[in-house]
Amino acid sequence: xxxxDKPEKIPSVHRLLNDPNGxxxxxxxxxxxxxxxxxxxxxxxxxxxxxxTTIEYASLVKxxxxxxxxxxxxxxxxxxxxxxxxLHTNLGRAALPESAIKAMVDVARGASNLEFDLETxxxxxxHKHAEDLLCYLTGAEAALVVNNNAAAVLLxxxxxxxxxxxxxxxxxLIEIGGAFRMPDIMAQAGCKLMEVxxxxxxxxxxxxxxxxxxxxxxxxxxxxxxxxRGFTKSLSEKALAEIAHRxxxxxxxxxxxxxxxxxxxxxxxxxxTVAEALRAGADLVTFSxxxxxxxxxAGIVAGRRDLIKKLxxxxxxxxxxxxxxxxxxxxxxxxxxxxxxxxxxxxxxxRLLMRDYADIAQLAARMAATVQEHCEGFEVIATPxxxxxxxxxxxxxxxxxxxxxxxxxxxxxxxxxxIKLAKAFRGLPIPxxxxxxxxxxxxxxxxxxxxxxxxxxxxxxxLA
Numbered sequence: 001x002x003x004x005d006k007p008e009k010i011p012s013v014h015r016l017l018n019d020p021n022g023x024x025x026x027x028x029x030x031x032x033x034x035x036x037x038x039x040x041x042x043x044x045x046x047x048x049x050x051x052x053t054t055i056e057y058a059s060l061v062k063x064x065x066x067x068x069x070x071x072x073x074x075x076x077x078x079x080x081x082x083x084x085x086x087l088h089t090n091l092g093r094a095a096l097p098e099s100a101i102k103a104m105v106d107v108a109r110g111a112s113n114l115e116f117d118l119e120t121x122x123x124x125x126x127h128k129h130a131e132d133l134l135c136y137l138t139g140a141e142a143a144l145v146v147n148n149n150a151a152a153v154l155l156x157x158x159x160x161x162x163x164x165x166x167x168x169x170x171x172x173l174i175e176i177g178g179a180f181r182m183p184d185i186m187a188q189a190g191c192k193l194m195e196v197x198x199x200x201x202x203x204x205x206x207x208x209x210x211x212x213x214x215x216x217x218x219x220x221x222x223x224x225x226x227x228x229r230g231f232t233k234s235l236s237e238k239a240l241a242e243i244a245h246r247x248x249x250x251x252x253x254x255x256x257x258x259x260x261x262x263x264x265x266x267x268x269x270x271x272x273t274v275a276e277a278l279r280a281g282a283d284l285v286t287f288s289x290x291x292x293x294x295x296x297x298a299g300i301v302a303g304r305r306d307l308i309k310k311l312x313x314x315x316x317x318x319x320x321x322x323x324x325x326x327x328x329x330x331x332x333x334x335x336x337x338x339x340x341x342x343x344x345x346x347x348x349x350x351r352l353l354m355r356d357y358a359d360i361a362q363l364a365a366r367m368a369a370t371v372q373e374h375c376e377g378f379e380v381i382a383t384p385x386x387x388x389x390x391x392x393x394x395x396x397x398x399x400x401x402x403x404x405x406x407x408x409x410x411x412x413x414x415x416x417x418x419i420k421l422a423k424a425f426r427g428l429p430i431p432x433x434x435x436x437x438x439x440x441x442x443x444x445x446x447x448x449x450x451x452x453x454x455x456x457x458x459x460x461x462x463l464a
Contacts, residue, residue, distance in 0.1 A: 007049055079091060097332070099333075100329040143303075158316055171201075207243050217252050222255045237281055333347070360446055403444040
């Protein structure tokens with residue numbers, strides 16, 4: 001091996017590029033990327049040598065391969081979600097059904113009629129693709145799809161309430177993930193928030209007193225990630241709609257997660273459906289496509305045709321429009337909703353939320369023994385836990401589940417060992433994501449469906 005202990009012994013860029021390894025990298029990844037990587041590797045080597053470290057030529061060759069590999073490896077990767085939160089915002093929320101994935105692949109392969117009317121042969125409207133299904137499933141007159149629910153709310157406010165006032169109950173001024181607050185959305189939309197009632201109690205008279213000549217509409221916001229209990233009072237969509245319509249104002253309801261089916265029919269807690277909100281008197285309802293709906297990231301506005309037309313005329317609509325892949329996936333998921341029995345079988349979201357406790361317990365028992373084999377020095381046991389639905393959906397409700405509880409026997413402060421173990425699991429070819437709490441690393445088995453791939457993946461676990 002060539003030892004490099006002086007700056008003048010550091011090889012040139014040309015030499016590393018013409019090394020057999022360098023030539024192979026250039027053939028696969030191109031000269032510009034490999035050349036830049038060589039310069040980065042050599043700059044680091046120079047700093048090491050100047051600091052008195054002796055390095056080997058072979059280590060430079062290895063470092064170059066690793067640098068190029070790291071650069072081209074996708075940063076967005078599949079992971080195994082064992083956190084216990086089914087719709088995990090940080091882990092991509094809803095998994096798509098196979099029919100949606102196929103629909104995306106089909107339109108991704110080539111041209112599509114995204115904005116082309118096959119009947120007339122003229123330019124079409126991309127917003128028409130999912131509208132008919134949304135109207136059928138919700139009972140709305142019209143619907144509009146944008147890129148997420150925050151965009152749907154912002155677009156609604158900007159289109160209908162700019163330079164006007166919007167009364168909202170103080171108990172519904174929510175903050176969602178990333179410090180994204182409803183008052184901030186209203187300010188960005190150019191409208192004035194009118195706080196109504198108190199944090200825990202809001203009456204009809206509170207809204208009546210807030211209505212004035214500059215009121216654009218009344219708004220009800222679903223408390224998507226918290227719940228107020230005790231001495232409380234809030235107005236239903238029906239009660240709020242009666243007040244709004246008496247004053248000839250629209251009612252806008254932001255459902256947040258949003259669902260198109262009665263979850264109680266699938267033995268899950270009840271959540272207001274879009275159709276229920278519209279029947280109760282809401283004129284527009286905004287909701288997400290990638291939460292309880294089980295589809296791709298999207299925001300949906302459904303309701304009165306005249307109001308939807310105003311949203312479509314807003315220049316922001318173009319900035320918020322969905323792409324062809326989103327629309328293809330959303331239509332496929334909406335099609336599943338026309339047949340509840342098929343939806344229950346094919347929707348990963350619904351399937352995971354409905355998963356039988358006994359099935360999870362049996363899986364956990366098998367996996368405990370398997371994981372124990374790869375975690376020497378740790379103790380792995382199957383333990384009953386409560387899963388979360390996630391993404392702000394039904395925040396106070398949980399689902400009985402079973403997790404692998406991994407502890408460090410004999411250690412009073414096992415934090416460092418558990419952090420190191422969790423990092424090792426994240427370093428697997430398919431990273432495994434759990435949670436550390438109560439002096440244990442927990443892997444909730446509710447969302448593990450591919451048992452064989454998980455076991456194969458475990459073989460790469462390295463505990464240094």
